[in-house]
Amino acid sequence: QSAGKDAVTLGMTLEPPGLDPTAGAASSIAEVTLYNIYETLTKINSDGSVSPLLAEGWEVSPDLKTYTFRLRRGVKFHNGEPFNAEAVKFSFDRAGGDKSTNKDKRTFANLTTQVVDEHTVVLLNKEIDPDLLFLLGQATAIIVEPKSAETNAAKPNGTGPYKLGAWSRGASVSLVAWAEWRDASKIRIRRATFRFIPDPAAQVAALLAGDVDAFARVTPRSMAQFKGNPRFQVLISGSRAKTILAINNARKPLDDVRVRRAIAAAIDRKAVIQGAADGLGVPIGSHYVPGALGYVDTTDLNPHDPEKARRLLAEAGVKTPLELTLTLPPAPYARQGGEVIAAQLAKVGITAKLQNVEWAQWLSGTYGNKNYDLTIISHVEPFDLGNFAKPDYYWGYKSEKFDKLYDEIKNAARPADRARLLGDAQRLLAEDSVHAFLYQPQWVTVANKNLRGLWKDMPIFINDLSALSWTTP
Amino acid sequence: MAADTQPPLLQVQNLSITLPTRRGPARALRALDFSLARGETLGLIGESGSGKSLTALALMGLLPEGAQLEGSIRLNGQELLGRPDADWCRLRGNRMAMIFQEPMTALNPVHTIGRQVAEPLRLHRGLSARQARAEAVALLERVGIARAAERLDAYPHQFSGGQRQRITIAMALACGPDLLIADEPTTALDVTLQKQVLELIGELVAERGMALLLISHDLAVIAGAVQRTLVMYGGTVVEQGPTRALFSALAHPYTQGLFAARPHLGAGRVPGLRLPTIAGTVPELADLPPGCPFAGRCPRTIAECNAALPAAVPVGEGHTARCIRLGDA
Amino acid sequence: MALFLLKRLAALAATLLAASIVVFLVLEILPGNAAQVLLGPDAAPEAVAELARKLGLDQSAWQRYWHWIAGLLTGDMGLSHAYGTPVGELIAERLLLTVPLALLAMVLAACIALAAGVYAASRHNRLGDVGVMALAQLGIAIPNFWFAILLILLFSVQLQWFSAGGFPGWTQASGGGFWPALQALLLPAISLAVVQGAILARITRSAVLDVLREDFVRTARAKGLSRRAALWRHVLRNAMIPVVTVMGLQFANLLAGTIVVENVFYLPGLGRLIFQSIANRDLVVVRNCVMLLAAMVVLVNFVVDLLYAAIDPRVQVAGP
Amino acid sequence: MRALRHRSLVLGALLTLALLAAALLSFVWTPWPPYEMDMASTLQPPGRAHWLGTDAYGRDVASLLLVGARATIAVGVIAVGIGLAVGTLLGLVAAARRGWVEELIMRVADFTFAFPALLLAIMLTAVYGPGMVNAIIAIGIFYIPTFARVTRASAQAVWAREYVLAARASGKGAARITLEHVLPNIASVLIVQATIQFALAVLAEAALSYLGLGTQPPQPSWGRMLAEAQTLMFQAPLLAVWPGVAIALAVLGLNLLGDGLRDALDPRLARQR
């Protein structure tokens, strides 16, 4: 039935607000466009490694500050304009420029792009960033065509294998294969439709009713009914995300490490994972995930121990019940996890008042104004230990020790050194109990069993359509 | 009742109605007997709630749901009780018609008067829309609606009360019924209008030879308009007879009391003068005594009055009264 | 008639003006802004500030209000913060779903209601009446989103007759077409119509019963019309008067109901757009959508008033 | 037929009492601690231990339903209270003071009518955060014009009665007439309206909670239970049934009660309908 099928319908939870990843940070923009419409110099693979895409190859200077890219030849944008070093320079200068609304503006502001010749560019980085190649494979680093850059949100123009077909706002975006792409013959899927279904129950219904062929990151709750169903394949993938119970370290009495440790000890990660993600998660003890360079298991550093938690609270001289607000953004993991955590905290004498907020409110109130005690949030950026070194970050964490450590990590050119230092950093954060680190979420993809080429792991959120195909049963 | 003569137009025998009420079934009408010949006019008077309207509705077969009927109603000798609704429908508006008390509400506010007057014509005579319209104009003109042709497409609210009552009369007369029932057709109207409408009905009845059953609670209206009169009280006809005879020799204590209680026009105020009154009030249906309904209020009540409904006693030529104490005053 | 219209239109305009002020002020208090939402927590603050400037979020409230109203009057609703496209287009697309959905639901509701209400009234107090009214009570009591879920379970998941949601669009080009689109709207419309229909059925029944008691119905019967003929010719039109009023009032609830139902069936309608835009702080869109909904409600009630005059000759020129 | 009417009143009263009883009972007793999660026994089918089974957190559904009745009642009572208090006052004033005061009040009422409750609630919760209090206020505000209209219409009818004219002839002012004559005579209408609005409030709360704008966790609410159950609809369909049935029964009960009261309080209707 699926033989010779060349169309696919993919489900997505949220609709992208526009199709320009340089003007918005919603991951849904990348999910639709990255590697499909737009391309980057490097490509991030399912296992987190980086391979050539628009760049055929590159050299990195030993001090990690100079990158030389050799660009792929004969590449054109959808509108016929050629892809060349000028386009790269334009894209990166624009991303770091004054008028930039790129969320990674700071990264690009540190870069100086030099055109060597038509097909060679050199990037000079002011700071050391070991993850730059990975970063250049992300959606914020797409190469745009100068004349069409400003209209990308509605009329995306890239070098990728797909062009925008139709966008019926609120419902779906469809992409159609671009016949003039350099490897057009390898494309199996001629037409891909992304359908936006925010409601978890509707997601399940859509899958069961066959309205969508695949749904990446469906709500874990609904997984059980697909597992035993022969019509579907269920992929469970790791991620680089860290779901944490963030603690406002700047607030009393949370500035006392004993109180934070008490909170961490009060929490049974297993139960939280069960409640928040239906068991789909790996416990973490620090702000780092298994599989990443230099990971160390710190989950036993401060294990679940309500007795100890109560003791720590008493030591800190906290009067129980201690009343704290627990701010929850709209994501299901937060709302569901919040209930579980509140129940666990209650057992050690902490009354967590649940406060459900919208995303916008979370951003302005919790993130912007740092007006919160506790909040549950998943940090999906792959390499973001640096946030602990930012003095004005919403966590309110200040540690000279960590700052120094982080500086060393950044400047460590050799992976082995970095791995060691990263281990130290993880332990430090765990000991300081900066947050109650909960788990590394796993994503569930449910798909028609005949669909091939879906990503097993998701270091970043994308749907690589060119890799998809239908099997002939 | 001579057997060889043609049956009267309408003959009602021993008609009783039982109504379901909150306090159980109530005998709203008891043992009603009367007959009406073609061209004859009959009046029905009595106080509010005495059963006048029920009688009229029973004759039209339009009693409220749940009402139980006993006895017999014959039109032209044919028994009507027990007939299916379709048979009644053929008679209503055709052989017998009715004018209601409230001209303000008896007309459908959202239909033109032309349509409403033409409706029975189309229904019973099968006239085309155009023919029925022409006929409606004639009817409306006959009842005194000026420039009827122009006003055919007007709605009821554009007419005054008197005019509306004329329209309902036109509607009732449309098919030239044999029997016209008018249930308090003038109560809602001014005296001046009342006079006009009564005169109009009188003229039409005479002109077309219809039989008329006129219902009113106003003695004077009945006295001036009909040949025979029935006086109702508490669901029974307590007295009946030719109008003149009845009014000149009031027999039943209720009729007498009713008559005496009326103030007289032009008498002027006489200090110290009181109107004779009937003590008490009309009994409620569900509490009607098994005997004479007037028993409690009647100055002549004796124990026997409560025993059974008194039989109709002749007091004159065709004049009877249901009272066991007619003789002793 | 002209005066009546003029008066009503003036009231309408005043209502909408007041609505615009209230809507604008309420939305002003909303914490958070579109730029931050668009760029997310990891964005550089400079980028957020720049985006805010681009979106015009740095202007004073008064300036923005004025721009908005001036734009509205010239038919320009501005650009959506989130989508970057003209709000007018955005709303127009959504209206193509919400309006047909609401109308379809209304028509369904009216059909159910009239049939059930008239039937029940004509079998007053008998088994049919009691049965239909019991169903109506049930229809009112069931939350419409729950009913929607049950419909999906039965018709989409079990029987697979309808898709579980989504909207293919009215044109072939968007992958839909008239019939597929109508099919997609059917289940949502039914789940909306059941509650409204149940309410209307009850109103219809009691309206018909009220009219049945009117003197003119007795007059009609006295003319020789059968029960049924009297019902059709004399009762229905009079009974429609209160029914139409309630329908007008219900319309607001119906529109509100679409918000929920659009969520269940993930339909890209106006309700979802509002919901989503509030979350995104895309206030330009929210403002205009809310105004539009208010205008629709007001307009429908205006139409109801006109319908009134059409049904009831007594309310012509004078008007209220 | 009388008996039937009677039955609807009795049935309505019984269901409503059951709702009240459930809420009251939940303060002193529930089969299980309602907030206690048990991750080991999630999504249990109904059985001996858990009569109606457990939810995704292993909480006892029966207990949650009992406690959820509180939110339902709270929303109904307070929202109707707001609408009744303010709306009735406005309606009474509008009926007593004809002219521009009436015009103004009724225009404002019309205006509020242009915003469906749900929309109002969405905007309010966006501003002040989702939560039961805001939901209640939103529903309550929406009820104001409803009560104002009903009150004004019935109050005007009372004002047109001759006994009011008699009171005026006795020298009573508008305020006293309103208190002594108008209010007692429209009380039954208001009671009936209140029960009906109560039922609608239960539905509105359910819808809001379903959208995530109403009652917030951990406070159980039927609407939210339904929303949560919807995700698990295919695994544990019964989970979606219980709160749905609870809502339907509560609304049914209130509506029947309203109908019954309408008939009981209005002898004219009792005879006819």
Place this chain on the structure above:
Amino acid sequence: MRDLHHHYRLPRRRLLGPRPLLPVLHGVSLEIAAGRSLGVVGESGSGKSTLARLVMALETPASGSVQLLGRDLHRLPPAQLRSARRDFQMVFQDPYGSLDPRQSVERIVTEPLRALARPTRAELRERAAEVLAQVGLRAGDAGKYPHEFSGGQRQRIAIARALITRPRLIVADEPVSALDVSVQAQVLNLLAELQERHGVTYLLISHDLAVVSHLCDEVLVLQGGRVVERGAPRELFARPQHPYTQTLVAAVPRLVV
């Protein structure tokens, strides 16, 4: 009462135009001597009830004045008007609509007293019993509610209410038109008796000429808001002068025995 003019304002016809006026009374003047009774007759819509409302100071006349015992009612400050109301009371047409169904007879009857002052409960009870006795009701009826009474009895309650302040003038707007003949007589007798015993003055409005002629010393015929004829009932109805009065009298159905 002098030269009363009155009109009602109708809804605007045009958006900004003036609200048209509906003239109802055109210079009606009348006076009643204490202890006498004046009847007002006229066709429907001739302004009878309007006149009654003006006399009762329930509405303000466009021009003209109403003087009771030398005071111009419409110029009195509100407080004084209130206390002046002691002297004039009203009886309405509809015995069903003029009594609040939710108040006990005692409350209904004592309403004018309570509106004027703050009497004690005992006082109220005593006065209520007194007036109820005057209209021929039992003291035990005080605790009952209107629906427990017949139309005639209700009208007695309404009269008792009017009597309780011992007024000098009672305005009765069609007090018997809703009653059956047999009951009507009872009420008419009661009215006559009260006048003879207490010297109350009546302004009696009715469309029933017989009723007016039975109870009144003088009759006033109103047509289209104008007084077209007045005189003692006997002469007036025997020899009506004005053509309108003539048609009115002629239209009355007579019972010729």
